[in-house]
Amino acid sequence: DAGVIQSPRHEVTEMGQEVTLRCKPISGHDYLFWYRQTMMRGLELLIYFNNNVPIDDSGMPEDRFSAKMPNASFSTLKIQPSEPRDSAVYFCASRDRGRTGSGEQYFGPGTRLTVT
Protein backbone atom coordinates (compact mmCIF):
# COMPACT_ATOMS: atom_id res chain seq x y z
CA ASP A 1 0.00 0.00 0.00
CA ALA A 2 1.20 3.52 -0.76
CA GLY A 3 0.23 4.77 2.66
CA VAL A 4 -1.94 7.78 3.34
CA ILE A 5 -1.89 10.15 0.39
CA GLN A 6 -2.50 13.88 0.63
CA SER A 7 -2.76 16.55 -2.02
CA PRO A 8 -1.64 19.12 -2.70
CA ARG A 9 1.65 18.97 -0.79
CA HIS A 10 1.96 22.74 -0.84
CA GLU A 11 -0.70 25.38 -1.27
CA VAL A 12 -0.23 29.12 -1.37
CA THR A 13 -3.36 31.21 -1.58
CA GLU A 14 -4.60 34.68 -0.89
CA MET A 15 -6.78 35.65 2.01
CA GLY A 16 -10.44 35.15 1.22
CA GLN A 17 -9.93 32.32 -1.24
CA GLU A 18 -11.38 28.84 -0.82
CA VAL A 19 -8.89 26.07 -0.09
CA THR A 20 -9.57 22.35 -0.45
CA LEU A 21 -7.22 19.75 0.98
CA ARG A 22 -7.55 16.11 -0.04
CA CYS A 23 -6.77 12.82 1.62
CA LYS A 24 -6.82 9.18 0.58
CA PRO A 25 -6.57 6.84 3.58
CA ILE A 26 -4.97 3.43 3.58
CA SER A 27 -7.30 0.91 1.98
CA GLY A 28 -9.35 -0.97 4.56
CA HIS A 29 -8.86 1.57 7.33
CA ASP A 30 -12.12 2.57 8.98
CA TYR A 31 -11.02 5.72 10.82
CA LEU A 32 -9.79 8.98 9.31
CA PHE A 33 -8.41 11.95 11.24
CA TRP A 34 -7.57 15.53 10.23
CA TYR A 35 -4.91 17.40 12.22
CA ARG A 36 -3.41 20.87 12.06
CA GLN A 37 0.18 21.55 13.12
CA THR A 38 1.59 24.98 13.96
CA MET A 39 4.61 26.15 15.90
CA MET A 40 2.45 27.97 18.41
CA ARG A 41 -0.22 25.33 19.08
CA GLY A 42 1.51 22.08 18.15
CA LEU A 43 -0.58 19.21 16.80
CA GLU A 44 -4.35 19.70 17.04
CA LEU A 45 -7.06 17.22 16.08
CA LEU A 46 -9.70 18.93 13.98
CA ILE A 47 -12.18 16.15 13.18
CA TYR A 48 -12.37 12.41 12.78
CA PHE A 49 -14.57 9.98 10.87
CA ASN A 50 -15.53 6.37 11.43
CA ASN A 51 -16.82 4.48 8.40
CA ASN A 52 -17.21 7.80 6.56
CA VAL A 53 -19.36 9.33 9.31
CA PRO A 54 -18.07 12.38 11.23
CA ILE A 55 -17.80 11.41 14.89
CA ASP A 56 -16.15 14.34 16.61
CA ASP A 57 -15.67 17.77 15.06
CA SER A 58 -15.08 19.62 18.31
CA GLY A 59 -11.62 20.63 17.15
CA MET A 60 -12.79 22.45 14.04
CA PRO A 61 -11.85 26.08 14.70
CA GLU A 62 -14.91 27.78 13.25
CA ASP A 63 -17.55 27.63 10.58
CA ARG A 64 -15.05 28.49 7.90
CA PHE A 65 -13.77 24.93 8.19
CA SER A 66 -15.70 21.94 6.89
CA ALA A 67 -14.78 18.32 6.22
CA LYS A 68 -16.44 15.55 4.27
CA MET A 69 -15.85 11.90 3.57
CA PRO A 70 -18.06 10.87 0.66
CA ASN A 71 -16.61 7.35 0.53
CA ALA A 72 -14.09 5.11 2.25
CA SER A 73 -11.21 6.20 0.05
CA PHE A 74 -11.51 9.98 -0.01
CA SER A 75 -11.88 12.91 2.35
CA THR A 76 -11.67 16.67 1.97
CA LEU A 77 -11.01 19.53 4.35
CA LYS A 78 -12.25 22.86 3.07
CA ILE A 79 -11.52 26.36 4.35
CA GLN A 80 -13.75 29.11 3.04
CA PRO A 81 -12.81 31.93 3.26
CA SER A 82 -9.17 31.37 4.19
CA GLU A 83 -7.29 33.70 6.53
CA PRO A 84 -3.55 34.17 7.21
CA ARG A 85 -3.94 32.53 10.63
CA ASP A 86 -4.95 29.31 8.87
CA SER A 87 -1.37 28.94 7.64
CA ALA A 88 -0.19 25.59 8.98
CA VAL A 89 0.62 22.03 8.00
CA TYR A 90 -2.50 19.91 7.74
CA PHE A 91 -2.12 16.17 8.27
CA CYS A 92 -4.49 13.38 7.52
CA ALA A 93 -4.16 10.04 9.33
CA SER A 94 -6.00 6.76 9.12
CA ARG A 95 -6.45 3.81 11.42
CA ASP A 96 -7.61 0.22 11.21
CA ARG A 97 -9.45 -0.66 14.37
CA GLY A 98 -9.22 -4.34 13.48
CA ARG A 99 -9.22 -7.19 15.96
CA THR A 100 -6.88 -5.67 18.49
CA GLY A 101 -8.48 -2.24 18.66
CA SER A 102 -5.04 -0.63 18.61
CA GLY A 103 -5.01 3.15 18.50
CA GLU A 104 -2.08 3.33 16.09
CA GLN A 105 -2.57 5.93 13.38
CA TYR A 106 -0.77 6.21 10.04
CA PHE A 107 -0.05 9.74 8.90
CA GLY A 108 0.10 11.27 5.47
CA PRO A 109 2.90 13.61 4.33
CA GLY A 110 0.85 16.71 5.09
CA THR A 111 -0.22 19.77 3.13
CA ARG A 112 1.70 22.94 3.88
CA LEU A 113 -0.79 25.80 3.56
CA THR A 114 0.29 29.42 3.33
CA VAL A 115 -2.38 32.11 3.24
CA THR A 116 -1.07 35.56 2.31
Next chain:
Amino acid sequence: AQRVTQPEKLLSVFKGAPVELKCNYSYSGSPELFWYVQYSRQRLQLLLRHISRESIKGFTADLNKGETSFHLKKPFAQEEDSAMYYCALFPRGGSEKLVFGKGTKLTVNP
Protein backbone atom coordinates in the same frame (compact mmCIF):
# COMPACT_ATOMS: atom_id res chain seq x y z
CA ALA B 1 -9.45 13.68 31.53
CA GLN B 2 -6.59 12.14 29.62
CA ARG B 3 -3.43 14.14 29.34
CA VAL B 4 0.11 13.62 28.07
CA THR B 5 2.91 15.83 29.35
CA GLN B 6 6.29 16.19 27.72
CA PRO B 7 8.10 18.58 30.05
CA GLU B 8 10.96 19.47 27.72
CA LYS B 9 10.16 21.51 24.62
CA LEU B 10 13.79 21.40 23.54
CA LEU B 11 16.55 18.92 24.30
CA SER B 12 20.10 19.20 23.06
CA VAL B 13 22.79 16.53 23.46
CA PHE B 14 26.11 15.67 21.87
CA LYS B 15 26.62 12.73 19.54
CA GLY B 16 27.36 9.59 21.50
CA ALA B 17 25.74 10.84 24.70
CA PRO B 18 22.73 9.11 26.26
CA VAL B 19 19.37 10.71 25.68
CA GLU B 20 16.08 10.47 27.56
CA LEU B 21 12.88 12.14 26.42
CA LYS B 22 10.34 12.30 29.20
CA CYS B 23 6.65 11.52 28.91
CA ASN B 24 4.11 11.44 31.71
CA TYR B 25 0.46 10.69 31.31
CA SER B 26 -2.76 10.84 33.26
CA TYR B 27 -5.44 8.27 32.60
CA SER B 28 -7.33 6.16 35.08
CA GLY B 29 -7.77 3.16 32.78
CA SER B 30 -5.36 0.94 30.86
CA PRO B 31 -3.76 3.01 28.12
CA GLU B 32 -1.86 2.16 24.98
CA LEU B 33 1.25 4.36 24.69
CA PHE B 34 3.17 5.36 21.58
CA TRP B 35 6.17 7.39 20.55
CA TYR B 36 5.97 9.08 17.16
CA VAL B 37 8.92 10.78 15.44
CA GLN B 38 8.78 13.59 12.91
CA TYR B 39 11.94 14.37 10.94
CA SER B 40 12.24 17.83 9.46
CA ARG B 41 9.25 18.62 7.22
CA GLN B 42 8.13 15.00 7.06
CA ARG B 43 5.17 12.99 8.27
CA LEU B 44 4.79 11.62 11.77
CA GLN B 45 5.98 8.03 11.90
CA LEU B 46 5.44 5.48 14.60
CA LEU B 47 8.67 4.84 16.48
CA LEU B 48 7.57 2.62 19.35
CA ARG B 49 4.50 1.25 21.04
CA HIS B 50 4.60 -0.07 24.58
CA ILE B 51 2.75 -3.28 23.70
CA SER B 52 5.45 -4.58 21.36
CA ARG B 53 8.33 -3.86 23.75
CA GLU B 54 10.73 -3.67 20.83
CA SER B 55 13.75 -1.50 20.15
CA ILE B 56 13.69 0.65 17.04
CA LYS B 57 16.77 2.58 15.87
CA GLY B 58 18.30 1.90 19.27
CA PHE B 59 15.41 3.54 21.14
CA THR B 60 13.52 1.83 23.94
CA ALA B 61 10.64 2.91 26.15
CA ASP B 62 9.17 1.21 29.19
CA LEU B 63 5.72 1.81 30.51
CA ASN B 64 5.86 2.53 34.25
CA LYS B 65 2.30 2.38 35.50
CA GLY B 66 3.28 3.34 39.03
CA GLU B 67 4.88 6.58 37.88
CA THR B 68 2.53 6.91 34.88
CA SER B 69 5.51 7.46 32.63
CA PHE B 70 6.70 6.25 29.25
CA HIS B 71 10.13 7.78 28.82
CA LEU B 72 12.06 7.26 25.57
CA LYS B 73 15.73 6.34 25.89
CA LYS B 74 18.74 5.77 23.71
CA PRO B 75 22.20 5.02 25.11
CA PHE B 76 24.20 6.68 22.32
CA ALA B 77 22.55 9.47 20.35
CA GLN B 78 23.31 9.95 16.66
CA GLU B 79 23.02 13.13 14.58
CA GLU B 80 20.28 11.52 12.50
CA ASP B 81 18.15 11.23 15.65
CA SER B 82 17.57 14.99 15.52
CA ALA B 83 13.81 15.35 15.13
CA MET B 84 10.56 16.16 16.88
CA TYR B 85 9.31 13.41 19.18
CA TYR B 86 5.69 13.07 20.27
CA CYS B 87 4.38 10.85 23.03
CA ALA B 88 0.78 9.73 22.52
CA LEU B 89 -1.82 7.94 24.60
CA PHE B 90 -4.73 5.85 23.37
CA PRO B 91 -7.39 5.42 26.07
CA ARG B 92 -8.48 1.86 25.37
CA GLY B 93 -12.14 1.50 26.06
CA GLY B 94 -12.66 5.24 25.87
CA SER B 95 -12.43 7.77 23.08
CA GLU B 96 -11.06 6.64 19.74
CA LYS B 97 -8.71 9.65 19.61
CA LEU B 98 -4.98 9.68 20.27
CA VAL B 99 -3.97 12.18 22.92
CA PHE B 100 -0.65 13.76 21.95
CA GLY B 101 1.87 15.60 24.06
CA LYS B 102 3.23 18.94 22.86
CA GLY B 103 6.39 17.29 21.59
CA THR B 104 10.11 17.54 22.33
CA LYS B 105 12.54 18.78 19.73
CA LEU B 106 15.75 16.79 20.01
CA THR B 107 18.95 18.17 18.57
CA VAL B 108 22.04 15.96 18.48
CA ASN B 109 25.16 18.04 18.01
CA PRO B 110 28.31 16.69 16.33
